Amino acid sequence: AQSVTQPDIHITVSEGASLELRCNYSYGATPYLFWYVQSPGQGLQLLLKYFSGDTLVQGIKGFEAEFKRSQSSFNLRKPSVHWSDAAEYFCAVGISGSARQLTFGSGTQLTVLP
Amino acid sequence: NAGVMQNPRHLVRRRGQEARLRCSPMKGHSHVYWYRQLPEEGLKFMVYLQKENIIDESGMPKERFSAEFPKEGPSILRIQQVVRGDSAAYFCASSRSGLGDEQFFGPGTRLTVL
Numbered sequence: 001a002q003s004v005t006q007p008d009i010h011i012t013v014s015e016g017a018s019l020e021l022r023c024n025y026s027y028g029a030t031p032y033l034f035w036y037v038q039s040p041g042q043g044l045q046l047l048l049k050y051f052s053g054d055t056l057v058q059g060i061k062g063f064e065a066e067f068k069r070s071q072s073s074f075n076l077r078k079p080s081v082h083w084s085d086a087a088e089y090f091c092a093v094g095i096s097g098s099a100r101q102l103t104f105g106s107g108t109q110l111t112v113l114p
Numbered sequence: 115n116a117g118v119m120q121n122p123r124h125l126v127r128r129r130g131q132e133a134r135l136r137c138s139p140m141k142g143h144s145h146v147y148w149y150r151q152l153p154e155e156g157l158k159f160m161v162y163l164q165k166e167n168i169i170d171e172s173g174m175p176k177e178r179f180s181a182e183f184p185k186e187g188p189s190i191l192r193i194q195q196v197v198r199g200d201s202a203a204y205f206c207a208s209s210r211s212g213l214g215d216e217q218f219f220g221p222g223t224r225l226t227v228l
Contacts, residue, residue: 036219043118043205043219044157090156100209101147101159101170102217
C-alpha cells in the first residue's frame with residue numbers, strides 16, 4: 001500500500017524567507033502527487049499537482065514543487081513567504097486503478113514570523 | 115459556481131445518538147469522497163461513491179458507519195450510535211470524473227460527541 005511521510009511536523013520561518021516543505025512517498029509506480037493547504041477551520045485547497053511530464057510543477061500563490069523519482073520526494077517550495085501563508089500543508093498521493101482515494105501525509109504546520 | 119457544500123458545519127451529539135452529515139458536490143461532479151481527520155492527524159480516506167453506487171469503502175469502519183449518494187440529493191455519511199472516538203472533522207470532496215481530476219474539498223463538518 002502507498003504511504004506518505006511529511007517528516008517536519010512544525011516549521012517556523014520569517015516573512016520573506018524561503019520555504020521548503022518535505023514530502024516522501026512510498027509507491028511501486030509513478031504516483032499522482034498533490035499538495036494541499038488548510039487554514040484553521042477550513043477545508044483543503046489544492047496548491048499544485050503532478051501527474052506526468054515536467055518534474056517541476058508551478059502552483060498557485062507562488063508555490064512550486066519538484067518530483068524526484070530517485071528520492072521518492074515531492075518537496076514544496078516558495079522563494080519568499082508571506083504572513084498569509086501560515087497554515088497547515090498536506091502532501092497526498094493518488095494511485096491508478098479503480099480506487100481513487102488519496103493518501104495524505106500527517107501535515108506540516110507552518111508558522112510565519114513578522 | 116458554488117463549491118462543495120457540507121452541512122452542518124458543526125454537529126454535537128451525545129453518545130449513542132445518530133449523526134448525519136451531508137455533502138452536495140460541485141455542479142457537474144458525479145464522484146464523491148469522504149475523509150476523516152482526527153485531531154493532529156492528516157485526512158484518512160473513508161469511502162468513494164458515484165451516483166447510487168459505492169465504489170470503494172475500504173476506509174469505512176465495519177460497523178455503525180454507512181454512506182450513500184442517491185440519484186437525487188446530497189451524499190450522506192451516517193454514523194449510528196456515536197462514541198467519543200468518532201469526534202473528528204469529516205470532509206467531503208468531489209471530482210468531475212477520473213483519477214486525473216482534482217478533488218475539490220468542502221469546509222468539513224466538525225462532529226463532537228459528548
